Amino acid sequence: MGWFGNREGREGREDREKRTENKRNYRLEKIKALTAKFYAVAAKRKWLVLMMALGIAIYFIITSGGGFSFMGMFETVKGFFS
Numbered sequence: 001m002g003w004f005g006n007r008e009g010r011e012g013r014e015d016r017e018k019r020t021e022n023k024r025n026y027r028l029e030k031i032k033a034l035t036a037k038f039y040a041v042a043a044k045r046k047w048l049v050l051m052m053a054l055g056i057a058i059y060f061i062i063t064s065g066g067g068f069s070f071m072g073m074f075e076t077v078k079g080f081f082s
Contacts, residue, residue: 060077
């Protein structure tokens with residue numbers, strides 16, 4: 001034992017530092033993977049909402065008599081609220 005401790009103590013400390021660094025890297029990689037998954041799910045939901053909105057718009061146009069006369073569509077929408 002000297003001023004700077006024994007060699008085994010220093011080696012154990014280095015192993016502990018490596019383990020903590022490995023744990024930290026694992027956690028960071030896990031967080032990055034979860035973030036990528038959330039972005040993918042959000043993108044999929046965005047397209048789902050757009051497709052639903054398009055389907056509802058097409059439904060209103062067809063049930064209002066078709067064509068470019070949107071007055072029937074407005075009457076149908078007003079019917080929901082009155």
